[in-house]
Amino acid sequence: MTEQEILRRESLAKLREMGVEPYPAEMYEVTAHAADITQNYREEVLEDGTKNRLNFQEVSLAGRVMASREAGKAMFMNLQDSSGRIQLYLRRDDFLTEEGAPIFDTLVKKLLDLGDYIGVKGFAFKTKTGEVSVHVQQLTFLSKALRPLPVVKKDADGNTFDAFTDPEQRYRMRYVDLTVNTQFREIFLKRSRMIRTMRSYLDELGLLEVETPILQPIHGGAAARPFRTHHNTLDMELYLRIANELYLKRLIVAGFDGVYEFGKMFRNEGMDRTHNPEFTALEFYVAYKDYVWMMQVTEQMLERVARALSPDGSSRATVGEHEIEFAGPYRRLTMYEAVREYTGIDVESADEAALRSYCRQEQIETDNSMGKAKLIDEIFGEKVEHHLIQPTFLIDYPVEMSPLTKKHRSSPGLVERFELFVNGKEVANAYTELNDPVDQRERFEDQLRLAARGDEEAMAMDEDFLRALEYGMPPTAGIGFGIDRLTMLFTGQASIQEVLFFPQMRPEK
């Protein structure tokens, strides 16, 4: 233990000796919050020059002591609650035992430490320097802190000193990070508001919120390596889901017109500033619709999110150096048009060899297992994707890369799929769902052939899903959103770790 930790344990023991419980069980009545008082306190100056305080004259608030300044027989502290900070003013003469013995020096000045949770009762007033404060008449210890918090200071110009900045410590000890770096709370408030806005939009559309299995016997619905686990009683291998798509479609088969799920997905792949092993997706599926309808819904939903998150209700958001307009309609570009526009290649007429030589020329990595579709996708990723700053629907993908997507109504070799790109990154993936069970079986068989060639991410055959389709699934549109990526977009964060409370870390020591 460090010196400071030992001292705090000694303070704890002394409090108990004095009959003060540092961790009381009973609730503490809170009648006011810091931000409300500092923003709404009113007082008037009477004709004789005295001040008349108009509100907050009997308040009870609770929070953490974040700073203290002793001034002789008085003391100032900053109390932080969930709404913000407020200054407390304490005078020695206000703190006496029932017998009248002074306890200010011992109890408050010595045994109260930064980081302690306390409750205070008193009245609001303005100090000589004009700061709205609470004159404390009664103080209650609510929880003693045994470790010192980092002390982050700010001066009058807003300059920060000794900020708690080490990303490793911030992510490992989010409780400390969010206590002292309160600006990061805003990211998570926005994340919550974003999800709430989407949920209420989907509820208005009449969709049903559902939950589907995370432990799955067959990992389907996406191309990714799964986490494996084992169920003891069943004595069988299970996978943490990489997607919930096939289960949501079973519910469409079951006769629900529309279903949605916000849920964690798990992918056993690399970690970097845009990938965490577990991440959150929103997927929804709506019967009797197609991907054209889904584009309009996407535009409406994201516009609503943007307005909910911007301070002035604007549909625009600033992301890095770009101002992004989320009100629709968004630009629509086919995969082929996009590649032609940014590279000049006519991918429709080009053959595999021509694409391969272009990749060589542009130093785009390829391997021999890649077919024409995969090569186009590689070129898109290298040459096009980062140009798509304003929301852009990229539509109509080659059939080989979309085993769950319905064939295009008019363009052979393509499927009815779109991905939404914003700020050069994919944020949603949608399609007119494949509901032809015979076609779906053939697509799975193609995937099996890929797996046999060593593709670890190829989808497995899911006989029960095929059986469901054979019972009949109505024509359906479906979409998946990366909630973490969207949060990054709307909060201007470059790292996924900043939008997750507890990003995955290697174990300490």
Add this chain to the structure above:
RNA sequence: GAUCUCGUAGCUCAGUCGGUAGAGCACUUGACUUUUAAUCAAGGAGUCAUGGGUUCGAGUCCCAUCGAGAUCACCA
């Protein structure tokens, strides 16, 4: 997985050419009854990430390991 950078007091950081471990804040003691990065005086606090090596001597140089960040590869 590869490459580069980083790891020193509770926090933020110095530490020169290899020669006794430093500062500010925090902490302790004292002064001050409207302070606010409070101020003033004095003081305490370190397994220099871990383990080896070179050297008379290593925070510093070399190797390995652990952890983090950035870039790249894969993926969303």
